[in-house]
Amino acid sequence: MSLFVDPDRCAGHGACVATCPAVFGFTDDGFAEVLVATVPDDLAGFVDQSIRHCPEQAIRTADPAE
Incomplete structure (x- = not known):
């Protein structure tokens, strides 16, 4: 599984960082x-x-630019 965080949607709440650091x-901008x-299988959950x-629903399983 590959991931992408949409920088236009992310507000820096940090829920994803707290859940799966x-x-x-x-980023330096917060x-x-x-x-x-690639996400290791044991971290997929x-x-x-x-x-x-x-x-903000900013995390996607693929980069929309691809």
């Missing part, structure tokens, strides 16, 4: 970013939870 982190190229609980 091995996959999500913060917005979420994906830290890994945490990533799914992060996607569902993102207040």
Whole structure:
């Protein structure tokens, strides 16, 4: 699974970082970013939870630019 955080939607709440810090982190500007190229299988459940609980629905399973 590959992930993308839409920088136009992310408001920096940090729910994804709190739920799965091995996959999500913060940019220098305080917005979420994906830290890994591919999500390890053992973290997929945490990533799914992060996607569902993102207040801005900014996390996607693929980059829309691709």
